[in-house]
Amino acid sequence: MSPVRSHTARPSKPIRSLLDIESQPREAIAALLKLARRMNPVRPRPLLRGKTVALLFYEASTRTRVSFELAAKKLGATTTLVTGSASSIEKGESLIDTVCTLRAAGADAIVMRHPSSGAALLAARHLSIPLINAGDGMHEHPSQALLDAFTILLHRKKLEGLRISIIGDILHSRVARSNAYLLRKFGAHVTFCGPPELAPDVSTTIAPGLRLTHQVDEALRGADVVMMLRVQQERLEGLDLDVAQYTASYQLTPGRLALARRDALVMHPGPIIRGMEITSAVADGPQSLVLQQVSSGIPVRMAILAWALGAAR
Amino acid sequence: MKNRKAPNSLLIRGGRILDPSQRLEAERDLLLHNGRVAQITERGKIRGGADDTFDARGLIVAPGFIDLHVHLREPGQARKETIASGTAAAAAGGFTSVCAMPNTSPVNDSPEITAWMQQPERGALVNVFPVAAATLGSLGEQLTDFKALQRAGAVGVTDDGKPILHDKVMLEALRAASALHLPVIQHAEDTRQTAGRPMHSGATSFRLGLRGSTGASEAEIVDRDVSLAAQARAHLHVAHISSAATLKAIRRARQQRVRVTCEVTPHHFSLTDEAVGQYDTNCKMNPPLRSAADREAILAALADGSIDAIATDHAPHAVYEKSVEFDRAPFGVTGLETALALAITRLHLERHIPLSRIVHLLSCNPARLFALEGRGTLVAGARADVTIFDPKKKWRFDAAQSLSKSRNTPFDGWLLTGKVVATIVAGEFRFGA
Numbered sequence: 001m002s003p004v005r006s007h008t009a010r011p012s013k014p015i016r017s018l019l020d021i022e023s024q025p026r027e028a029i030a031a032l033l034k035l036a037r038r039m040n041p042v043r044p045r046p047l048l049r050g051k052t053v054a055l056l057f058y059e060a061s062t063r064t065r066v067s068f069e070l071a072a073k074k075l076g077a078t079t080t081l082v083t084g085s086a087s088s089i090e091k092g093e094s095l096i097d098t099v100c101t102l103r104a105a106g107a108d109a110i111v112m113r114h115p116s117s118g119a120a121l122l123a124a125r126h127l128s129i130p131l132i133n134a135g136d137g138m139h140e141h142p143s144q145a146l147l148d149a150f151t152i153l154l155h156r157k158k159l160e161g162l163r164i165s166i167i168g169d170i171l172h173s174r175v176a177r178s179n180a181y182l183l184r185k186f187g188a189h190v191t192f193c194g195p196p197e198l199a200p201d202v203s204t205t206i207a208p209g210l211r212l213t214h215q216v217d218e219a220l221r222g223a224d225v226v227m228m229l230r231v232q233q234e235r236l237e238g239l240d241l242d243v244a245q246y247t248a249s250y251q252l253t254p255g256r257l258a259l260a261r262r263d264a265l266v267m268h269p270g271p272i273i274r275g276m277e278i279t280s281a282v283a284d285g286p287q288s289l290v291l292q293q294v295s296s297g298i299p300v301r302m303a304i305l306a307w308a309l310g311a312a313r
Numbered sequence: 314m315k316n317r318k319a320p321n322s323l324l325i326r327g328g329r330i331l332d333p334s335q336r337l338e339a340e341r342d343l344l345l346h347n348g349r350v351a352q353i354t355e356r357g358k359i360r361g362g363a364d365d366t367f368d369a370r371g372l373i374v375a376p377g378f379i380d381l382h383v384h385l386r387e388p389g390q391a392r393k394e395t396i397a398s399g400t401a402a403a404a405a406g407g408f409t410s411v412c413a414m415p416n417t418s419p420v421n422d423s424p425e426i427t428a429w430m431q432q433p434e435r436g437a438l439v440n441v442f443p444v445a446a447a448t449l450g451s452l453g454e455q456l457t458d459f460k461a462l463q464r465a466g467a468v469g470v471t472d473d474g475k476p477i478l479h480d481k482v483m484l485e486a487l488r489a490a491s492a493l494h495l496p497v498i499q500h501a502e503d504t505r506q507t508a509g510r511p512m513h514s515g516a517t518s519f520r521l522g523l524r525g526s527t528g529a530s531e532a533e534i535v536d537r538d539v540s541l542a543a544q545a546r547a548h549l550h551v552a553h554i555s556s557a558a559t560l561k562a563i564r565r566a567r568q569q570r571v572r573v574t575c576e577v578t579p580h581h582f583s584l585t586d587e588a589v590g591q592y593d594t595n596c597k598m599n600p601p602l603r604s605a606a607d608r609e610a611i612l613a614a615l616a617d618g619s620i621d622a623i624a625t626d627h628a629p630h631a632v633y634e635k636s637v638e639f640d641r642a643p644f645g646v647t648g649l650e651t652a653l654a655l656a657i658t659r660l661h662l663e664r665h666i667p668l669s670r671i672v673h674l675l676s677c678n679p680a681r682l683f684a685l686e687g688r689g690t691l692v693a694g695a696r697a698d699v700t701i702f703d704p705k706k707k708w709r710f711d712a713a714q715s716l717s718k719s720r721n722t723p724f725d726g727w728l729l730t731g732k733v734v735a736t737i738v739a740g741e742f743r744f745g746a
Binding site: 022096116117119136139174202206 | 509515516519520521522523524591592633636637638639640641
């Protein structure tokens with residue numbers, strides 16, 4: 001008596017979509033990370049020559065859009081950008097009709113950013129081409145988790161055993177969810193931290209072994225990696241958050257960072273709101289990997305696209 | 314008359330008559346005549362026969378089921394359902410009467426629309442009792458003309474889907490309804506707390522990245538309505554309750570001797586928020602599926618009598634309307650054809666709630682709550698509305714075969730026990746036989 005059904009029959013050949021991290025086996029993630037290490041953004045091989053990648057962005061993005069676009073172009077693909085404000089989406093075209101239109105126009109893969117959680121899964125169910133989730137609402141942001149893991153592994157041998165704290169607006173963060181899934185699959189010790197309104201008790205239920213604290217000092221003490229999250233003002237509707245109080249309690253300052261291991265890595269998926277969740281001194285400091293995360297986005301997204309389109313190797 | 318062969322008579326032979334209204338549960342013959350129940354006798358005691366006979370051996374014969382809460386979508390939304398298709402689904406589900414909510418297009422806030430819905434041209438297969446809007450356009454501001462609506466056939470008033478939030482308007486509605494002995498039906502939801510929240514708040518909503526609402530948004534409105542109903546000495550009927558907190562509020566009200574009744578849907582006693590799974594919009598309805606603890610409280614309340622009725626909140630939507638992002642999909646699921654089977658499977662077989670209580674919840678009580686004279690009972694002289702079902706029949710529900718125009722059910726493909734065999738309205742078969 002399963003109430004979950006797929007809406008369309010699955011085609012015989014599996015489509016390589018990347019919709020989330022939750023359902024990805026550890027081996028598949030490891031394979032993607034390995035592939036990313038083989039990608040050379042400076043002298044790339046034209047693995048996707050003749051392919052068309054549609055970038056469908058219903059929501060604003062700088063890093064993710066640019067990085068997917070550059071990744072596709074470096075591999076020789078043609079890209080086309082569709083945004084919510086300059087397309088038939090504004091006229092009320094449905095998501096399913098939009099992605100099917102892009103497919104009919106010749107897209108070989110679609111990279112999609114959407115404000116609704118679950119939009120990637122919905123679109124993929126109606127598509128016969130790969131769909132790459134570039135962030136769906138508050139749900140998941142799988143390529144971000146992959147590039148974060150990739151970045152950590154530039155500095156550490158393995159993820160297993162690392163103490164990683166994810167601090168800030170957990171509730172509204174697709175980055176927190178995707179990272180928690182990925183890091184737990186590889187045996188890192190993951191702690192969520194934030195005020196109760198933004199880091200509710202229920203947040204630890206998504207993966208086994210997740211920890212939660214509302215005390216930033218506790219999250220920082222002995223941490224190997226500190227991932228800071230932006231407070232998503234645009235998603236706060238209905239929540240009464242005292243921003244000054246939040247900053248006082250959770251901002252990553254040089255003083256607080258001293259609680260973490262001396263060589264702790266500081267990460268942030270961006271965009272950074274300087275002076276809120278993180279001080280400029282920390283964001284621009286020697287332990288910060290913020291810009292390296294952006295750079296990692298290119299080879300990681302090259303790998304995702306090459307894998308999805310069956311062009312790897 | 315009783316032993317003479319008469320026109321328009323139907324003899325239902327050998328069934329197990331289950332009529333809680335007269336505490337009857339025994340193998341009996343039932344004779345219907347001229348749209349009324351003529352008599353119930355020991356087996357084989359009716360001589361002379363009838364125009365037609367129905368062999369009900371091995372089956373249960375119950376007073377016709379009454380659904381207090383359906384959306385038939387007419388006028389105005391025939392892409393989802395019509396009165397004809399909705400009542401065909403009702404007949405297939407054993408319902409001989411349905412109470413049609415007013416959130417049609419336009420809203421049923423006038424005697425004209427109320428009367429239109431009951432015209433023979435609509436092609437209804439079962440009795441349709443309109444529930445009219447409590448305020449004009451269901452905007453929550455100005456009361457409709459309850460007296461005229463009642464005269465046109467309305468059996469209650471509500472702004473279903475749009476709860477009346479203003480205390481003063483709600484109190485006025487309760488007072489006006491009380492004078493006419495009409496129930497005020499409230500969709501209890503503090504929309505100030507629930508706006509933009511497509512499901513229940515819990516582990517599933519967190520995993521899916523969906524905003525969640527809590528049972529408190531329902532219970533707080535019930536608490537307020539209870540105090541207003543006490544002032545107005547009115548009958549408050551709380552639609553589709555979903556949370557343990559709401560049941561507490563209702564029990565408190567009854568201790569204060571306020572007349573508060575309530576209904577629960579089959580989906581709320583059958584499922585929890587986990588069923589949303591991977592954004593299944595066929596598990597999106599309002600109120601949302603709630604926690605396992607809420608469901609347990611509902612099951613306990615069904616067993617101990619704290620809940621008065623099972624109502625489906627049958628809410629059809631076209632496939633394309635549900636095939637959208639979860640947070641953009643309309644609320645609502647269909648329910649007429651699966652209600653009895655879910656009650657038997659989930660309540661009787663799994664929780665040992667007696668079939669007599671289930672018939673009580675589906676027929677006797679609903680008739681009493683909305684004062685539907687001569688229904689919900691098989692006493693002599695009652696309306697010849699009868700539901701005949703096989704409580705042991707196993708079957709698989711296939712949404713594609715539904716008589717509703719819509720397919721938005723969470724129960725597609727479910728293996729269920731208990732099936733309607735025949736539905737008789739005013740002495741005539743409207744389903745089966």
